[in-house]
Amino acid sequence: MTDTPTTETPSTDRVDERPATDGAPSADDVAPAASGDAVTVEHGELVGPEGEGGAAEVVEEPETNSVTEPAKVMRIGSMVKQLLDEVRQAPLDEASRERLAEVYERSVVELSEALSPDLQQELQLLTLPFDEDSIPTESELRVAQAQLVGWLEGLFHGIQATLFAQQLAARQQLEQMRQLPPGAQPGMPGQMPQQQERPGTYL
Numbered sequence: 001m002t003d004t005p006t007t008e009t010p011s012t013d014r015v016d017e018r019p020a021t022d023g024a025p026s027a028d029d030v031a032p033a034a035s036g037d038a039v040t041v042e043h044g045e046l047v048g049p050e051g052e053g054g055a056a057e058v059v060e061e062p063e064t065n066s067v068t069e070p071a072k073v074m075r076i077g078s079m080v081k082q083l084l085d086e087v088r089q090a091p092l093d094e095a096s097r098e099r100l101a102e103v104y105e106r107s108v109v110e111l112s113e114a115l116s117p118d119l120q121q122e123l124q125l126l127t128l129p130f131d132e133d134s135i136p137t138e139s140e141l142r143v144a145q146a147q148l149v150g151w152l153e154g155l156f157h158g159i160q161a162t163l164f165a166q167q168l169a170a171r172q173q174l175e176q177m178r179q180l181p182p183g184a185q186p187g188m189p190g191q192m193p194q195q196q197e198r199p200g201t202y203l
Contacts, residue, residue, distance in 0.1 A: 076111055
């Protein structure tokens with residue numbers, strides 16, 4: 001008998017020719033790129049991602065101790081001061097004292113309308129009303145008007161101090177803007193002053 005040679009059939013298993021991906025990070029393993037421009041606002045100040053304070057833009061707080069109509073307050077203050085001078089210089093009859101009491105009370109009302117709520121409360125606590133059953137005496141009128149004039153003078157000094165502080169802050173902000181590099185804007189987080197580039201020395 002003649003042995004029939006057997007022919008080996010090649011394996012039909014297909015070899016995956018794709019490049020091995022062992023050690024390559026998957027999509028889930030890739031962390032998203034951290035954005036360096038993200039900022040948060042804490043207590044009215046711009047803060048960087050790690051709590052670094054940048055050039056902050058302060059959130060404005062509600063106004064206190066403010067005067068909504070400065071010109072009106074100054075006019076009423078000048079009028080009350082002039083009336084106080086009149087009371088000191090000449091004796092007043094009953095009708096004049098009654099009239100001055102009405103002007104005084106009306107002046108307090110008009111002043112309150114031109115002030116912030118906290119100043120309104122302070123003014124109401126300091127200005128005591130006259131007795132409705134009797135006409136105030138000259139002494140009572142002088143004391144009340146002198147008290148109001150003194151309070152207004154203190155208010156004017158406060159306004160002047162506030163205006164001076166605002167002018168100083170604006171001047172400082174202008175100086176800072178002049179020192180910024182071209183094209184930069186004040187208040188940008190992570191902003192550094194412009195530096196001259198120098199070639200490094202390598203050994």
